[in-house]
Amino acid sequence: MNIFQGETLSWHVLDGTIELTLDRAPCNEIGRATLADLEKFIAALPALQRDANALIINSTRKEGFCAGADLRETYRVAQPLPKDERLAGLRDFLERIHHVMNTLDEAPLTSIAAVHGVTFGGGFELALACDLIIADKMTRFCFPELRLGLIPGFGGIPRLKRDLGNAVVRDLLLTGRSINAAKAQSVGLVSQVTAEGDALRVARSTAAQLKKFDRGTAVAAKKFIKPIPYDELRREIEIFCDLFMRPAVDASLRKFVESTDALPYLP
């Protein structure tokens, strides 16, 4: 299936590059519908890879790449459930999204996240699963989860630790502050910063360069350079589940969902 149009995303293959485009209002929040479409994508990936050696993930939403998990849906679904069912539902979601992220992370092609605007939480984690991040200069990266009494749950901490120095990881996680593209490049997170609105064009140009190389060599290099931190990813799920079941998180989520504040992420 070289072309797909889902409820929340689409993909196509063009000149040896797969382009996966997120498109769900308001800012590609990852809930059950996006997860289901991402699962369709990774199921199709083995066939797509036969015709492609690069993958670009991008967004059509003007607000940004992805604002992270759909917290409103999370709260709405979890809130009426008894505790054990709530935990089981959460764990199932996390296992599934981790499977998606791990598959993208280790895919035998070079993946590029072409990001702009809001790249928060789960959106940041999706970008971290890619091999390269190319960011429009208006991009902001953030892990706001501590503001809700949580940690990132889609593999963000182990992947951030893999890629950056621990002091930077602590700064981003423990303060929950957002950083711009220039700062992200200065700490080694972003490979290229582009003019506003130019990330996808630069990602396509980079993908065209990748095609000049031997595919087998690129796959071997990636496997050697980019280990998947499976043990830490498992631990992250456990820690997230423990934290999520605390009453304080329930209260934070309720406050967030019901908030009409201009900056609901800020405690």
Next chain:
Amino acid sequence: MNTIDKTTDEVLRLAAEHFKVQRDQLSPGDDFFKKLGINSLQALDLLTRIEQHFQIELPDYELQGVSDFRTLAQRIQSRL
């Protein structure tokens, strides 16, 4: 080094330019959320433009409770 008046003026000019309002319609004491009609995501956009223009880092938590241009300019001034 910018004075606080110059910084405030530059913030007002940036906001007017980006959110397509007349510069003379904005005053230092205005609530920028109301005056510009912007949401939290657009406020982040303004923050990025401010960081780029002044070549500073301004953590978003420093903007907690800040809604007028004058106070925003003071936060910027403390990073220059």
